[in-house]
Amino acid sequence: MKHLFTFLFIITGYFIFGQKHSRENTSALPTPVHQLRIYEIPKENRQVFLDRFRDHALRIMKKYGFTIVSIWESEFREKTEFVYLLEWKNEETMKTAWDGFMADKEWKEIKARTAKQYGDFVNEIEDRTLKLTDFSPEKKLLK
DSSP states (O other): OHHHHHHHHHHHHHHHHHHHHHHHHHHHSOOOEEEEEEEEOOGGGHHHHHHHIIIIIHHHHHHTTOOEEEEEEEEETTEEEEEEEEEESSHHHHHHHHHHHHHOHHHHHHHHHHHHHHOOOOSEEEEEEEEOOTTOSOSOSOO
8 A cells, every 4th residue: 555655646746747847848949930821722723723732832842841730721701722831940941941932943933834824823822920829738730
């Protein structure tokens, strides 16, 4: 019985003090920045847009250090939307990566070629930089 009490005492102490220590350590780590991108795409070009993003944009973005958390499709107020969430080390890393991606020769050629063949791909883009609050349950979405 004495051993059981000692074991429970140690485990309880670990959960009480260990979690506090863990929270203190994570607050010292740099907090990542997230970026939400929402593209309104014409319904008639939906599949062509998705193919171009999957086959080309993802590959080229990877060269510039893009970390995509997740990708969604949405229908909102009769609009077809393509939505994705990125995770960045910091805002400077985000800016540098986007500058490189947008200046990429291959990406520019792909955009020009597909726009010539299919017309406009995007009606509107919303770009939001998201900064975690200090009370957010997750500091980093990707482990």
